[in-house]
Amino acid sequence: MLLPNNPNAFTRSPLDRAGHRRGDAEYLAHALAAAETKLIPFHKNRPFVVEADGGVALGWLNAQARAALAPSDALTLFLGVDRDGLAHFAFDIADASALESMGRFDDLRSFGAILPRDDLPILGTAKSIFEWHGRHKFCANCGTPTQVVEAGWKRECAACKAEHFPRFDPVVIMLPVRGDACVLGRQPTWPRGMHSALAGFVEPGEAIEEAVARETLEEAGLRVREVSLHSTQPWPFPHSLMIGAIAMVENDDIVVDPKELESARWFTREEARLLLAGKFPGAFCPPPFAIAHQLLKSWVGDP
Ligand SMILES: [Zn+2]
Structure with a gap:
């Protein structure tokens, strides 16, 4: 996995996280007062966007505007x-009312695919961490309200001294393959016709490749004999890390678990090409924004 080659949205941030500055009160105070600093407001985990050239752009504000708003x-x-x-x-x-005339707070899922690539890792990071703060206001150890420290990257409990760090959930997402065909499934809640890779949470005590094998067997009755990691993708809905893999399976008799999937079926490489091109009658796959698309594209072998 070469870092510059990660095809997935929400990767390859243009920012250096500069983690050593998170505890540097003097630096942070200076940066938060500097005229050139860029600040993006969020409201209920939705970033602020403005109209730009027929599309949308991030509504960056300056320090003066932040001081007036928050x-x-x-x-x-x-x-x-x-x-x-x-x-x-x-x-x-x-x-949010003070900014209403300038733009809107919108769900990242609804407009992320049309933003410039460089904006996504910035927004994804912020959204994941804001989601985490919203769900972790109390100490998981003793129940006391916790305080935000380290420039938003940690919460601390004054009562029991526990430290709490932003969490994320590892999810395996895999394309089962055998010979010249792969398996895609669909969940009943998805848009009609959409087919995607299989996926599930990694459980405690489980290696990633073991999670791939377990989920593939549980969801589709397919026995995995080899796992190749493809790439990974931070997925800020609300805070997952998608771990993309190709899973070579040894049987082709799909048995769907109806609690997980509505259906699953084999697609030949040629059929997968049609899915990617949006030309498969009655079925389609997720857009390039999603790692499932990149997995399928990589397996098909098209540039
Ligand atoms: Zn505590």
Whole structure:
């Protein structure tokens, strides 16, 4: 896996996370007051976007605007610095009305696919961490409310001294293959005709390749004999890490678990090409934004 070759959306951030600055109060105070610092507001885990050239662009604000919009103790996340050393932050605002005339707070899932690639890892990081803060306001050890520290990257409990770090959920997503065919399934809640790779959460005590084998057997009755990791993708809905794999299986008699899937079927390489091109009658696969698309594209072998 070569770093610059990761095909997945939400990877290859243009920012250096500069983690050593998270505890540097002097640096953070200076950066939060500097005119050139860039800040993106979030409201209810939705980033602020503005109309731009018929599409959307991130609604970056400056420090002055943040000071006017949010109290000084508003949840503020240091995202890192760009190639010019310019600091970037995300901050949460409780009242969105002051910005209504300039743009809107929108669900990243609805417009992420049309944003410039470089914006996605920045927004994905901020959204995942804001989602985590929203669900972890109390100490998991003793129940006391916790405080945000380390520029938004940690919560601390004053009562029991426990430290809490942003969590994310590892998910395996795999394309079972045998010979010249692969398996895609569909869940009943998906749009009609959509077929995608199989997926499931990695469980505690389980290796990634073991999770691939277990989920493939559980969902489709297919026995995995070899796993090749393909690539990974941070997926901020709400905070997963998708681990993409090709799973070579030894049988072809699919037995679907109806609790997990509505159906699953084999597609030949040629049929997979048609799916990717949007030309397969009655079925389609996820867009390039999703790792499932990249897995399928890679297996098909097209550039
Ligand atoms: Zn505690």
